Amino acid sequence: MGLGKEIRNKIAKRAAEEIKPGMIVNLGIGIPTLVADFVGDIPVMFHAENGILGTGPSPKAGEENPLLCNAGGFPITTVSGASYFDSAMAFALIRRGFLDMTILGALEVSEKGDLANWIVPGKRVPGMGGAIELAQKAKKVIILMNHTDKFEKPKIVKQCSLPLTAKTCVDMIITDMAVINVKKDGLELCEVFNPFTIEDVICNTGATLTISEHLNLISRFEGDI
Template structure:
């Protein structure tokens, strides 16, 4: 599976978790691809924390690109006909006020309790945490979209995070190319396995203990 196929699988599966008519925030990186996996008439509104509701479901092209319309990562995005724009204060009022139904974020690590580390690796230069701290505490549901393992093959789903935390116990669902995993009070539950992977493959690539759902499904 190449990088594009891997990301398409993850983001398409995340898209199925989003409720019609809901307000959803997509973090920078892979999560931004979720918008293109949603039907334009779904009623789902995508918010960008830099001050926009109405991020479009199609990638802008040379003919219609507007470099003044970007997501929080500074990448140009398309806009729906009813898109609205506002300042950062109002944007974070929406987030902190609990008006965002779901936040989709990437992660460096997630642990068995749903704690998340997604903003810094010690010793590396980063722009800062951004709005992640607010998004994971303000959104009603937090979904992580990430590759199952790091570039060196080490697990990213751990018994306990080792990197500086973004939030404690905030994650509800983890979606990788290998698995859909729910965070519960009793630990992590494997709900679905990715096509081409067996349960044994997923357990071997996961540091945290997994409970296997009785009605385990396959996605692809």
């Protein structure tokens, strides 16, 4: 089941809270592209694999620059100090470990932090893209996604059934239901979003969850952003 615009924006807003001043952050396709709209005045340089460092919020309708887009092909803005380069340089930044964080979407995440996000077997895709290198080389990997798929089956599982992007790479998962940290000893439930309960999250997760001693029950998904 797909997520509405409001919920997608609120997941992105929660992810933006993980960004600290001075970071270099890559935003993946889908919900992650929305994160740039919620960082406010925090000095951060967003990185795009197609050759930009310093992307900004989405442009207002009618103000799009046809020559400016992110790796997913969607219109973007740039911030003061932004730079442009070819894809080779963009991936060199990734491979050398200069990214403080990457925020990606996912098809599945395992309890060990394995990530599957590039293909569903039998469906045509243009290629793997940059997710494999991003997942392996970024200092922190955050996943934004629905808690369950369109068949209401868990996307957080004991073991991924889809082809892996990278092993043991995910640090945090943010869904429409909860925030979960991936730790060496398993998955830790840290936040539950209203109107869901702890029981809802457990029932819709295909892996064992431990409950954080500092668990927050948050009404983040009520009202306006």
